[in-house]
Amino acid sequence: MVKRVADSTVRRLSLYLSFLEELSGSGAATVSSDVLARLGGTTSAQVRKDLSFFGSFGKRGLGYAVPELIESLRDILGLRREWKVCIVGAGKIGVALARYPGFAEKGFHVVAVYDADPKKIGTQWDSLLVRDVATLSSDTNREHYDIAVIAVPAEAAQNVADILVEAGVKAIMNFAPSQISVPPDVVVRTVNMALEFEGLSYALAHRTK
Amino acid sequence: MVKRVADSTVRRLSLYLSFLEELSGSGAATVSSDVLARLGGTTSAQVRKDLSFFGSFGKRGLGYAVPELIESLRDILGLRREWKVCIVGAGKIGVALARYPGFAEKGFHVVAVYDADPKKIGTQWDSLLVRDVATLSSDTNREHYDIAVIAVPAEAAQNVADILVEAGVKAIMNFAPSQISVPPDVVVRTVNMALEFEGLSYALAHRTK
DNA sequence: GGATGTGAATGTCTTCACAGCT
DNA sequence: AGCTGTGAAGACATTCACATCC
Numbered sequence: 001m002v003k004r005v006a007d008s009t010v011r012r013l014s015l016y017l018s019f020l021e022e023l024s025g026s027g028a029a030t031v032s033s034d035v036l037a038r039l040g041g042t043t044s045a046q047v048r049k050d051l052s053f054f055g056s057f058g059k060r061g062l063g064y065a066v067p068e069l070i071e072s073l074r075d076i077l078g079l080r081r082e083w084k085v086c087i088v089g090a091g092k093i094g095v096a097l098a099r100y101p102g103f104a105e106k107g108f109h110v111v112a113v114y115d116a117d118p119k120k121i122g123t124q125w126d127s128l129l130v131r132d133v134a135t136l137s138s139d140t141n142r143e144h145y146d147i148a149v150i151a152v153p154a155e156a157a158q159n160v161a162d163i164l165v166e167a168g169v170k171a172i173m174n175f176a177p178s179q180i181s182v183p184p185d186v187v188v189r190t191v192n193m194a195l196e197f198e199g200l201s202y203a204l205a206h207r208t209k
Numbered sequence: 210m211v212k213r214v215a216d217s218t219v220r221r222l223s224l225y226l227s228f229l230e231e232l233s234g235s236g237a238a239t240v241s242s243d244v245l246a247r248l249g250g251t252t253s254a255q256v257r258k259d260l261s262f263f264g265s266f267g268k269r270g271l272g273y274a275v276p277e278l279i280e281s282l283r284d285i286l287g288l289r290r291e292w293k294v295c296i297v298g299a300g301k302i303g304v305a306l307a308r309y310p311g312f313a314e315k316g317f318h319v320v321a322v323y324d325a326d327p328k329k330i331g332t333q334w335d336s337l338l339v340r341d342v343a344t345l346s347s348d349t350n351r352e353h354y355d356i357a358v359i360a361v362p363a364e365a366a367q368n369v370a371d372i373l374v375e376a377g378v379k380a381i382m383n384f385a386p387s388q389i390s391v392p393p394d395v396v397v398r399t400v401n402m403a404l405e406f407e408g409l410s411y412a413l414a415h416r417t418k
Numbered sequence: 419g420g421a422t423g424t425g426a427a428t429g430t431c432t433t434c435a436c437a438g439c440t
Numbered sequence: 441a442g443c444t445g446t447g448a449a450g451a452c453a454t455t456c457a458c459a460t461c462c
Contacts, residue, residue, distance in 0.1 A: 006453065007408065014407040018386070032421065041388060044421085045455055052423060060422040061462040077407050078414025092305035099301065100402060102386070108406055147409055170416065171409045177227070177311070179250060187412040189405050193309060196398050197317055198223040198286050199216065200356055200380045203396040205287025207379065215431065241443065253443085254433055261445060269439040269444045 009050045010077070015040045016047065017073040024066050032063040082107045084143065088160050089151035090115035090123075090130050093175050097149060098125065108147070112139065116156070136160070140167035147171045154178035161188075218259045219286070224249045225256065226282040233275050241272040291316045293352065297369050298360035299324035299332075299339050302384050306358060307334065317356070321348065325365070345369070349376035356380045363387035370397075 019039045023031055033044040033051075040047070051057055051064075054076050058064045074080050085108050087094045097103065098110045113125055114133040121132045131139070140148075140163070148164045150157055150172060157176035164172060165182050174180055174190040182188055228248045232240055242253040242260075249256070260266055263285050267273045283289050294317050296303045306312065307319045322334055323342040330341045340348065349357075349372070357373045359366055359381060366385035373381060374391050383389055383399040391397055 004452095008453075010408055010411045011404055013411075014404045015388070017407075018403070034421080039388065041390070043455070045457090046453095048421090048423060049454075056423065058422050059462060060460065061420045063421065076411070076414075078410040079407065083410060083413070092301065092308065096301035096305055097402065102403065103406075106403060106407070107410075146413060147406070171413050173405060173409060179224070179248065181250070185416070187409060187416070189409055191400065191402075191405060192223075193306065193400075194227070194311065194315060195220055195223045196382060196400060197312075197356070198226075198288065198315070199219055199398055200382060200396060201287040201292060201316075202219045202222075202285070204292070204355060204380050205285075207394070207396075217431075243443085252433070254435090254446095255431095257443090257445060258432075265445065267444050270442045271440065272443065 003053060005053050009053065012040060012042065012046070012050050013073055013077060016050070017070065017077065017079075020066055020070045020073065024070060028066050030063045031066055031069070033058070035063075079107050082109050083146040085110045085147045085149060086112040086114065086136075086140070086143075086145040087149040087151060088114045088133060088136065088164075089149075089175075090117075090120045090125065091151055093151040094149070095125075097151070098128070111143065111145070116152075133160075137163050137167050140164060140169060145169055147173060149173045149175065150180070151175045212262060214262050218262065221249060221251065221255070221259050222282055222286060225259070226279065226286065226288075229275055229279045229282065233279060237275050239272045240275055240278070242267070244272075288316050291318050292355040294319045294356045294358060295321040295323065295345075295349070295352075295354040296358040296360060297323045297342060297345065297373075298358075298362075298384075299326075299329050299334070300360055302360040303358070304334075306360070307337070320352065320354070325361075342369075346372050346376050349373060349378060354378055356382060358382045358384065359389070360384045 016036050019036060033047040036047045037044045057069050057072050087098060087110060090113050094113060098113065113128050113130050114136050115121060115130050116133045120130050123130050148169045150160050152160055154177050157174065157178050158180050161172060161180040161182055165186055170186050172186065172188045174188055177192050177194055179190065180188060225245050228245060242256040245256045246253045266278050266281050296307060296319060299322050303322060307322065322337050322339050323345050324330060324339050325342045329339050332339050357378045359369050361369055363386050366383065366387050367389050370381060370389040370391055374395055379395050381395065381397045383397055386401050386403055389397060
């Protein structure tokens with residue numbers, strides 16, 4: 001049951017979960033792979049295959065029970081527990097993230113924010129105090145953050161990553177516009193806005209005829 | 210020369226370009242596929258294959274001339290012209306984007322910002338005035354934005370997309386945490402932070418013992 | 419009858435390995 | 441000798457199609 005599952009599959013499972021939560025709100029008791037497929041812009045076979053990596057959740061002839069599937073997906077995605085998150089870099093992206101509605105709801109709890117700028121250190125950020133990045137290493141050793149968000153300039157990203165890894169962080173969300181290298185047991189997701197926009201630029205430049 | 214090229218390839222080309230620009234700054238005249246591969250966390254064969262979709266840019270035995278390859282990649286990615294960008298939704302993400310350093314440098318020019326909140330409409334945002342989203346349709350018809358950024362709440366995203374498409378926008382960057390559907394000749398990239406974090410959550414929950 | 423679950427077929431992307439320039 | 445460019449092989453992901461069960 002714990003094979004190698006593609007990133008794209010995990011991503012779609014997240015999507016299905018969000019649809020299911022909406023459907024649940026509208027009081028739907030059951031849903032077919034076909035409906036989920038339409039919502040997610042994919043095919044019913046894809047939906048069934050995605051789920052099949054983790055078990056059999058449906059009933060033939062009926063579809064999937066919405067509340068049960070929600071629970072199963074939360075389980076699969078690791079969303080039935082809280083994750084301690086710290087944000088390094090108190091810039092615009094950091095702010096946007098910490099205040100993203102539904103972020104805490106999903107179990108991602110921002111418990112600390114760091115910056116290197118003396119003007120920002122010590123300022124209050126909703127319920128959080130911006131801490132000095134100099135304390136990041138010792139804090140991380142003590143607090144055991146599950147996930148760290150890197151939202152610092154490109155030049156500083158690798159250094160911050162090294163500190164986090166050294167202190168035992170196993171998951172990093174990287175918003176810096178640069179690659180960071182980490183040991184194989186640490187998982188990194190890099191969100192690079194520039195790349196996304198250049199993808200659009202490419203598509204526009206090459207649009208058929 | 211204009212085959213179907215994978216998204217992942219385009220993404221890597223963007224990455225290579227950013228490395229090349231750095232290398233160029235350090236005065237490197239030439240670079241091998243192997244070096245680019247290391248920087249990008251891939252293989253030299255992958256780098257050569259990616260480039261080969263668009264032509265032959267290297268010299269056997271020597272590698273690639275840095276300035277020439279930069280120009281070629283900019284050409285391929287459509288970065289030798291300016292793109293007119295509008296941002297719909299003057300929230301945190303919108304602000305972060307409009308002020309992202311290097312965004313304008315790359316040719317993405319934010320020329321308008323919209324919001325539906327009367328408190329925000331009319332406020333000054335650096336050199337931009339926040340406009341009423343009610344004028345989005347007529348403005349778009351007049352201004353012909355190349356790329357529109359949707360940074361509004363999930364419920365409003367599809368409606369905004371419809372207005373943009375109707376007015377002729379062909380590329381949309383969607384930051385709303387919901388899927389939007391558009392005709393096939395319109396390209397959409399959705400960046401869904403929740404999905405990214407749930408990917409990390411999944412990885413943590415399933416990390417090999 | 420209706421919708422799942424899944425092997426098999428197909429399609430797509432990556433890696434290999436080597437011929438061919440410089 | 442060194443490094444690119446590229447068919448061919450291999451790995452991976454998606455789609456098909458149908459037996460299976462409610």
